[in-house]
Amino acid sequence: MKRELQIKKIFYTVLLLAIVQLHISCSKVEYTSTENPAYLRVFNNMYFYRDAAHKSEPYPMFTMLIDPNFDAQGKLTGAAIVGDYLDQRDSYAPPYPTHIGNSTSVFNPEYPGKEKVMVGPILNGFDLSSWAQIPSGKKRIMFVYRPKTTVPFFELEDRLRSTIFIDTTLNITEGEVYTLNLIQKDFNTKKNGIILRQENFHKIALADSLTYVNFYNMSAKGYLEASKRTKEDISNVIWFNEGLRDTLSVHLSIMENYTDDMNFARSRGIPGYDRQFLTTLLRDCESNRIAPYQSxxxxPKSGNNTIYTDVWQMFFFRHPSIDVDRIYQYGIEEPDGKFAMMACYKDGRTAPPYNPMVYRSPMFPNLLVNTHSGIHNPRTFSSVNTIEIVNGRVFLTTIQREYAPPIYRK
Incomplete structure (x- = not known):
């Protein structure tokens, strides 16, 4: 009798699971869509300085509200689009969404980031899955300070969601791609603001055989001249800590992969691509202009089969008074905003053999995307990149081109 009851329990359990599975498989999936969309990506470049001069400033975490709603007393009650928990940005924004599905923390290093929203398509061969779809038109947009807690914005006490960082109106054009940066515009007066760039990488003729990069120095007025005591000491961006001069030349060296017996200090870039001048970088925290892309x-290696390459990049930022050849060999102890360099090497975590020049340089992933595509594993693809300098920090954003999925051989 007992055995029969056990068999019946198992039978009904299996039957119930089958019914639930059938219901799920037959359920209608509701897809949302955005009419006349544009595409938006947001970075929070504001940072918290732990010293007496900044003790009264709120922690720079925000909630983004597009077309906010208010009650009769003027209190926020909702918004057409809410981007909550917008935390300080990561130094590297990779060419694909890495934050969605990350349940270890609600804090978001960018928007859309972890938000479950409709994202951009493949547009003219560029992957826009790191941009959110938003309705086009005239939009009121607010960024409101919020505490660094896991409590959703509209469940916070009124007093904790009443300090506004920015409240403005933007004209968003259908089909356009936008990058919005929250920045400090004046380090002494603490004037803050935003820069909304209407990107153009998907509109201009870019060759598949070239890699592109443009540069911005969005540092606040007065940051370089301010006392060291008012700035954070960030060990992995030593060259950039104190800030950079308003006008610098940018140079590029394309480097070959190193072996253990190579001496970095005496190494040079590949012939023809050694400390090559790229562009002049001007500090500008007001304009929304698009910096021209350099390629x-x-x-670049002779005899390469154009399928895979292991080269990587070094970028040098120098004032005209600095001899880049001498610095490259002997280094510089007190750059005084006249010199900085960054390495885009492998995955950005491993470094070439030790050298004082490399030690003081921030490490980023390679601007070339190496991945399994088609029958090739790996295959190298060019990309479009933006390097942004903000108050002693440097950031890299990489945009990926569309490529064929892997083909696995048996």
Whole structure:
């Protein structure tokens, strides 16, 4: 009798699971869509300085509200689009969404980031899955300070969601791609603001055989001249800590992969791509202009089969008074805003053999995307990149081109 009851329990359990599965498989999936969309990505470049001069400033975490709603007393009650928990940005924004599905923390290093929203398509061969779809038109947009807690914005006490960082109106054009940066515009007066760039990488003729990069110095007025005591000491961006001069030349060296017996200090870039001048970088935290893209060949090594390359990049930022050849060999102890360099090497975590020049340089992933595509594993693809300098920090954003999925051989 007992055995029969056990068999019946198992039978009904299996039957119930089958019914639930059938219901799920037959359920209608509701897809949302955005009419006349544009595409938006947001970075929070504001940072918290732990010293007496900044003790009265709120922690720079925000909630983004597009077309907010208010009650009769003027209190926020909702918004057409809410981007909550917008925390300080990561130094590297990779060419694909890495934050969605990350349940270890609600804090978001960018928007859309972890938000479950409709994202951009493949547009003219560029992957816009790191941009959120938003309705086009005239939009009121607010960024409101919020505490660094896991409590959703509209469940916070009124007093904790009443300090506004920015409240403005933007004209968003259908089909356009936008990058919005929250920045400090004046380090002494603490004037803050935003820069909304209408990107153009998907509109201009870019060769598949070239890799592209443009540069911005969005540092606040007065940051370089301010006392060191008012700035954070960030060990992995030593060259950039104190800030950079308003006008600098940018140079590029394309480097070959190193072996253990190579001496970095005496090494040079590949012939023809050694400390090559790229552009002049001007500090500008007001304009929303698009910086022109500079390019270099994805396969600069002679005899390469144009499928895979292991080269990487060094970028030098120098004032005209600095001799880049001498610095490259002997280094510089007190750059005084006249010199900085960054390495885009492998995955950004491993470094070439030790050298004082590399030690003081921030490490980023390679601007070339190496991945399994088609029958090739790996295959090298060019990319479009933006390097942004903000108050002693440097950031890299990489945009990926569309490529064929892997083909696995048996």
């Amino acid at each position: 270099f060949p994805t396969f």
